[in-house]
Amino acid sequence: xxxxxxxxxxxxxxxxxxxxxxxxxxxxxxxxxxxxxxxxxxxxxxxxxxxxxxxxxxxxxxxxxxxxxxxxxxxxxxxxx
Numbered sequence: 001x002x003x004x005x006x007x008x009x010x011x012x013x014x015x016x017x018x019x020x021x022x023x024x025x026x027x028x029x030x031x032x033x034x035x036x037x038x039x040x041x042x043x044x045x046x047x048x049x050x051x052x053x054x055x056x057x058x059x060x061x062x063x064x065x066x067x068x069x070x071x072x073x074x075x076x077x078x079x080x081x
Contacts, residue, residue, distance in 0.1 A: 015071060020045055023078070026061050027053065031081055041074040051080035 016034060023045060024032040031048040050058065058078060066076055 012071075016043075019065070019069060019071075022065055023047060023062060026065060029081070033081060041072065043071070043073045043076045044079060045076065046079045046081040048081040050078060 016036070020032050020034050023029075024047060027047050027050055029048040029050070033046045035044045035046075036042075037044065053061070062078060069076075
């Protein structure tokens, strides 16, 4: 990997980490995982305790966070862990 690609990848990983941590804190989760499906340009984020929230609550909490996101995903899916 060349230096610019490596820096870009590290920046991408850092952005993902910040996003997952922010969502984890917002949903008061004790654990979180994520998976990037590059083929479908989809990000899956699993959050412990997410099933304690209604769909409306999830949208209300996660919506503003995801709107601030500057990443190129077709879809971001939140799932209970």
